Amino acid sequence: MSKPKLTSVDSIYIPVKKREHSMNWFLQHFDLIIEGDHLKIGHTELFCVETTDERTTNFATNAWQQEEKCYEMPAFCFRSDNLRQLHEDLKNENVRVTEITSYNWFEEFDFFDLDNNKFKVWKPSEARHGFMV
Numbered sequence: 001m002s003k004p005k006l007t008s009v010d011s012i013y014i015p016v017k018k019r020e021h022s023m024n025w026f027l028q029h030f031d032l033i034i035e036g037d038h039l040k041i042g043h044t045e046l047f048c049v050e051t052t053d054e055r056t057t058n059f060a061t062n063a064w065q066q067e068e069k070c071y072e073m074p075a076f077c078f079r080s081d082n083l084r085q086l087h088e089d090l091k092n093e094n095v096r097v098t099e100i101t102s103y104n105w106f107e108e109f110d111f112f113d114l115d116n117n118k119f120k121v122w123k124p125s126e127a128r129h130g131f132m133v
Contacts, residue, residue: 002039016117023039027050057074060072072118079123086121097109097112098110
């Protein structure tokens with residue numbers, strides 16, 4: 001078996017209208033680390049990049065959820081060790097969030113930033129067999 005040619009996600013670039021405002025929003029709601037001109041989520045760098053149009057990271061698909069004809073798919077999915085507390089905190093901080101959805105082996109919800117970028121947050125269930133939690 002050959003060695004993978006890609007080993008991790010190094011950087012995420014998020015289109016925003018006001019870089020400093022967006023960076024402060026992420027710092028406020030997620031207790032991230034600021035490192036120079038970007039934020040850190042674990043080993044991944046998060047850049048808020050000012051855009052010249054109304055573009056977001058979201059895209060439409062018919063290939064995700066069968067009950068929805070056109071699903072607005074987030075480009076990024078984050079993981080949280082304390083998903084329910086994060087959800088409650090974001091709701092209390094008036095961040096737009098969806099309800100938590102529970103499946104057999106994970107839970108998830110979506111949230112939206114100031115520029116309507118949609119992000120997914122998930123947490124695997126402790127009982128999932130063969131999966132490192």
